[in-house]
Amino acid sequence: MQCKKCNGELEVARSCRRVRMRCTSCKEEYQIHEVANELDDKTVSILERYTAIIYD
Numbered sequence: 001m002q003c004k005k006c007n008g009e010l011e012v013a014r015s016c017r018r019v020r021m022r023c024t025s026c027k028e029e030y031q032i033h034e035v036a037n038e039l040d041d042k043t044v045s046i047l048e049r050y051t052a053i054i055y056d
């Protein structure tokens with residue numbers, strides 16, 4: 001996953017009950033629905049894990 005602003009790498013950032021994608025380079029945060037069309041398999045599997053934790 002790449003940042004739309006700087007092409008840096010996005011990582012999954014979880015805070016409380018919300019999960020965002022955050023750029024490791026410029027620190028821009030994206031809501032999941034903003035990048036939903038671009039989610040790759042790796043990111044989806046991470047998100048599924050977080051969802052399991054959140055709703056457990």
Ligand SMILES: [Zn+2]
Nearest residue numbers: 003006023026
């Ligand atoms: Zn960025």
